[in-house]
Amino acid sequence: MSLNRLFRLISVALLALFLAFAxxxxxxxxxxxxxxxxxxxxxxxxxxxxxxxxxxxxxxxxxxxxxxxxxxxxxxxxxxxxxxxxxxxxxxxxxxxxxxxxxxxxxxxxxxxxxxxxxxxxxxxxxxxxxxxxxxxxxxxxxxxxxxxxxxxxxxxxxxxxxxxxxxxxxxxxxxxxxxxxxxxxxxxxxxxxxxxxxxxxxxxxxxxxxxxxxxxxxxxxxxxxxxxxxxxxxxxxxxxxxxxxxxxxxxxxxxxxxxxxxxxxxxxxxxxxxxxxxxxxxxxxxxxxxxxxxxxxxxxxxxxxxxxxxxxxxxxxxLLILVVSLTLVACLFFQLLVVLIGRRVVRPLVQATDLVSGLVDGKLEQQIPEGQHRDEIGAMMRALRVLKERMRERNSLAKEREALITQLQTSSNTDFLTGALNRRAFYTHADQQLGVAQRYGRAVSVVLFDIDHFKRINDTYGHQAGDVVLIGVSQCVAQLLRKVDVLARYGGEEFIILLPESDLAQAGAVADKLRVALEECVFDVEGDRRIKVTASFGVAALAGGEALDMLTKRADIALYRAKRLGRNRVELAGDEVEEP
Incomplete structure (x- = not known):
């Protein structure tokens, strides 16, 4: 007898019983x-x-x-x-x-x-x-x-x-x-x-x-x-x-x-x-x-x-309770007979299949799916579950590869390939958010723009590989001295930019001077047992009212060029000027 026909007979019996009980x-x-x-x-x-x-x-x-x-x-x-x-x-x-x-x-x-x-x-x-x-x-x-x-x-x-x-x-x-x-x-x-x-x-x-x-x-x-x-x-x-x-x-x-x-x-x-x-x-x-x-x-x-x-x-x-109890006792006796039959052919296989499906949903792909004992719908379900298991393995593998690729693309799109710091685009995205929060709640925020002094001379003298070593070393040296909330990014070439939340102009200037001293003391080893020391010039600007990020960065840039013009290896604080004199 097929499971479908058996289920119909049991359904009719259960329906008649539970109608009375209901x-x-x-x-x-x-x-x-x-x-x-x-x-x-x-x-x-x-x-x-x-x-x-x-x-x-x-x-x-x-x-x-x-x-x-x-x-x-x-x-x-x-x-x-x-x-x-x-x-x-x-x-x-x-x-x-x-x-x-x-x-x-x-x-x-x-x-x-x-x-x-x-x-x-x-x-x-x-x-x-x-x-x-x-x-x-x-x-x-x-x-x-x-x-x-x-x-x-x-x-x-x-x-x-x-x-x-x-x-x-x-x-x-x-x-x-x-x-x-x-x-x-x-x-x-x-x-x-x-x-x-x-x-x-x-x-x-x-x-x-x-x-x-x-x-x-x-x-x-x-x-x-x-x-x-x-x-x-x-x-x-x-x-x-x-x-x-x-x-x-x-x-x-x-x-x-x-x-x-x-x-x-x-x-x-x-x-x-x-x-x-x-x-x-x-x-x-x-x-x-x-x-x-x-x-x-x-x-x-x-x-x-x-x-x-x-x-x-x-x-x-x-x-009424006495009547219900009497009907319930009769229903329970009849239900016991049905449970034995349904348990052997329907309930037990269905429970097993349910556990297997739940395990597949939870990602337990290592579980073994048994062969169906009968040539019926349960056996067909087991065979379908085996096919589903293989499909899920393939899908999970593809999903992992896709997630790894997406993560890699996101990282590469936001990170400077050489120094590992944020690139200019990622910096502007993050800085815009921080600037909006600072303006909304009236908090201080500052930008530090610094440039490695005479970096072209390093490339011309020691080669571009040595220049890359210096860029990486400068990025690491600065990153170690910053807070977790500070944002460091490579602005372009030998220029770097730092966002300092909760810092006014004086505090940012102190941070910049600390970084300047640290870079002056750093020594970078390049090929051929050669050692290079560098200095950097810093321009610092603090947020003023509803100022946009571009204007804030421009004022820091003006201060940076003033530091270069005044002899390099120094920190200059930006004023209200928006054009280089």
Whole structure:
């Protein structure tokens, strides 16, 4: 049987098997996506966060009452304040413990914010206690507002904690998204309701009118409360057939909006005209805070419903998982039979061929390619691989020869054939780049042009071979004294040029003089045991503003000819002249 026909039979069997398995996997992924196994734990952590947020918010009530009461505080008020703080601490500790036991949330932003809230409560409570222990006449408006604000300012952190944990639950089970939005909206309503009540604390304590900033802030909170009222009503439209949700929403409307919220509106009207509220912070706390209980009851009812939904989703996912596991076991048994057959005729040869191809790609041309055991496609592949191996050998050989030739051509095109230094063309290419960098960043750069004195006399006296020895020796002597960043090139004949980056005119002149002395001390051995000493004349020019390389070189050349005219074996610095006098 040919490999192609065998592969078709196996493909049909595998296709039938994996179609069933794929359907089960798709179903599992769909169900897992919609109802994650972590939804119930995430909702429980969210409940703890909402409870902590509620307790920290509720602590403002007795705190405001304490700041508005006579000093010393009545025992009943002290107990109420201590009890509220204990409940806040207990709720925050319970939330923190739950986050610490979750490896994914242990180092999360939510955990950091819980720590910040716990840390922030210490100075906030200290501010409240400091105001409460002052005599009523000593409680300045600034101290009261600061104490109230220090408690209110902790709530954005708790809102972010609730948001982060709500997002965790949403990622675990996206079907809960609408319910989570409703829960967060109700929790925000509870918080804004508490904040708008706290805004009246300072005016009540000081018996003064509301300031313009307080009126604006209360108006902003009113607007948010009304928006949340509308949003919550729309979100709970899906629960219209559940009587307990209808009843809970009606309680919110009746107890909070028709009673507590109207009472605040009454205080607002008084505060706009005068500071004669006729109500103490303690009385505000006793009347207003209980009206918010209906909001937390609605929140808890929504959370209970979300937990029930999540548990139903998890039950369905568990049943589906059992089905998938059963199908997988059956598929695995059948797959074992196929693996044995495919492994002998297809997988093993293909793996071997893959390794060989990978080795050829990596350049391992020394590996042996075996003969095909069967007269089939695998055997044809092995024969093709042997041909490919030979072709790759030939191609690699040609590529190496080409690279060597390209390298040789590049070197010869940029290098002076005699001295090994850069030639004039390569120097101009490199110098143009350096000059552009120097001009862009305002750096110094200089050019040194030098010429071997009486070089024609050396050629005429000792011959051109001796002249070549001198040129090579001069190039080597100078190159040894230059930095790695300096560029030496043969400019033409017995002339050489040097580019000195990061060197001004004085520094370049010093370098040129050092080279002049070194060349004067050099002795060159030529044929016939003859020894030749030479000197050189130097012209130095430094970059001036946006000067082009040609102009810079020309000024160095003028300085060089001046050095020759003045007696040779000397260094002359270029000025601003652009023509030889």
């Amino acid at each position: 359907v089960a996997l798709v179903w599992t992924e769909w169900s897992t996506y919609r109802s994650g196994a972590n939804s119930v734990p995430a909702l429980r952590k969210l409940r703890l966060a909402l409870l902590a947020m509620e307790k920290v918010s509720a602590e403002r009530g007795p705190a405001n009452a304490a700041m508005g009461a006579a000093a010393p505080l009545a025992p009943e008020l002290q107990v109420r304040l201590a009890d509220a703080r204990a409940r806040s601490d207990a709720a925050l500790n319970q939330l923190r413990t739950a986050l610490e036991t979750d490896s994914k949330l242990r180092q999360s932003w939510a955990m950091d914010k819980v720590r910040l809230v716990q840390q922030g409560l210490v100075p906030a409570r200290a501010n409240v206690d400091r105001v409460a222990h002052l005599a009523p006449q000593d409680r300045s408006d600034v101290l009261v507002v600061a104490a109230v604000s220090s408690m209110v300012d902790l709530m954005p952190l708790m809102v972010r904690v609730v948001s982060d944990l709500s997002n965790e639950a949403d990622r675990a089970d996206p079907l809960l998204r609408d319910g989570l939005s409703a829960v967060r909206a109700v929790a925000s309503l509870r918080e804004y309701a508490g904040q708008v009540g706290s805004r009246f604390a300072a005016p009540l304590i000081a018996h003064r009118q509301l300031t313009q900033d307080e009126v604006i802030e209360i108006g902003r909170l009113y607007g948010r409360i009304e928006l949340l009222r509308t949003f919550i009503g729309g979100q709970l439209g899906n629960y219209s057939r559940a009587p307990e949700f209808v009843t809970a929403l009606e309680r919110v409307e009746k107890e909070f909006f028709d009673s507590g919220f109207q009472f605040l509106d009454f205080l607002l009207q008084i505060g706009l005209k005068s500071g004669d509220f006729g109500v103490t912070p303690s009385e505000l706390f006793k009347f207003y805070v209980p009206s918010m209980a209906s909001i937390t009851d609605l929140r808890d009812l929504l959370l209970d419903d979300l937990l029930e939904q999540a548990e139903r989703h998890n039950t369905r996912a568990r049943n």
